[in-house]
Amino acid sequence: EPEVTQTPSHQVTQMGQEVILRCVPISNHLYFYWYRQILGQKVEFLVSFYNNEISEKSEIFDDQFSVERPDGSNFTLKIRSTKLEDSAMYFCASSEGRQTLEKTQYFGPGTRLLVL
Amino acid sequence: DAKTTQPPSMDCAEGRAANLPCNHSTISGNEYVYWYRQIHSQGPQYIIHGLKNNETNEMASLIITEDRKSSTLILPHATLRDTAVYYCIVRVAANTGTASKLTFGTGTRLQVTL
Numbered sequence: 112e113p114e115v116t117q118t119p120s121h122q123v124t125q126m127g128q129e130v131i132l133r134c135v136p137i138s139n140h141l142y143f144y145w146y147r148q149i150l151g152q153k154v155e156f157l158v159s160f161y162n163n164e165i166s167e168k169s170e171i172f173d174d175q176f177s178v179e180r181p182d183g184s185n186f187t188l189k190i191r192s193t194k195l196e197d198s199a200m201y202f203c204a205s206s207e208g209r210q211t212l213e214k215t216q217y218f219g220p221g222t223r224l225l226v227l
Numbered sequence: 228d229a230k231t232t233q234p235p236s237m238d239c240a241e242g243r244a245a246n247l248p249c250n251h252s253t254i255s256g257n258e259y260v261y262w263y264r265q266i267h268s269q270g271p272q273y274i275i276h277g278l279k280n281n282e283t284n285e286m287a288s289l290i291i292t293e294d295r296k297s298s299t300l301i302l303p304h305a306t307l308r309d310t311a312v313y314y315c316i317v318r319v320a321a322n323t324g325t326a327s328k329l330t331f332g333t334g335t336r337l338q339v340t341l
Contacts, residue, residue, distance in 0.1 A: 156329065
C-alpha cells in the first residue's frame with residue numbers, strides 16, 4: 112500500500128540554525144500539507160500546497176517557514192532560523208488530485224525536531 | 228469547519244465493540260465527517276469518512292444520524308493495538324484546485340484492556 116514517507120525521523124539542531132524537513136508524498140497525489148504537534152498538544156495545520164503554490168497557511172507559518180516541491184517526488188519544509196518553540200513533531204500529508212470533493216489526507220510518520 | 232465534541236477518554240475490553248461518539252451539531256450540508264486516530268505520537272492514521280450515509284470499511288463502521296448532528300465510530304472487535312487517540316473532524320468539501328485543511332481537536336483517548 113502506498114504511503115507518505117518523511118526524513119529524517121529525528122533532527123536535533125541549535126537555535127538559529129536552518130533545518131529542512133523532507134517528505135515524499137504518495138506518487139499520484141497533487142495536494143500536500145504540513146502539520147505540527149508540540150508535545151502534549153493538538154495537531155496543528157501549517158500550510159497546504161497545490162500546483163506549485165501555497166493554497167492556505169496558518170498564523171504559525173510566518174516568514175521563517177517556506178515550502179518547496181524541488182522535483183517530482185519531494186516536498187520540503189524549511190525553517191530558516193529555528194527557535195526553541197519550533198520543537199515539535201512535523202507531519203507531512205498528501206491527498207489525491209482527481210476531481211473529488213473529499214480529498215482524504217494521508218499522513219507520514221513524522222519528523223521529531225528538537226531545537227536546543 | 229463545524230466544531231466537534233468528543234468524550235476525552237473511553238475504555239473498552241479486548242474483543243468487544245468500541246463505540247466512539249462525536250457531536251457535530253453545527254455541521255453544514257457540504258461538510259464531511261472524518262475519523263483519524265493517532266497511536267502514541269505517530270502520524271494520524273485515516274480510518275473512515277462519510278457525508279450522510281453510513282459507511283463501512285475493513286477498519287471500522289461510521290454511523291451518521293439522519294440529521295447529521297452526531298456520528299459514532301464503531302471498531303467491531305477492539306484489540307490492544309487499537310489503543311489510540313481518535314479524532315472526529317468535520318471538513319468542508321473542497322473543489323478541484325482547493326486544498327482543505329484538517330482541524331484537529333483533542334479527540335477521545337481509547338484504552339483497550341485485556
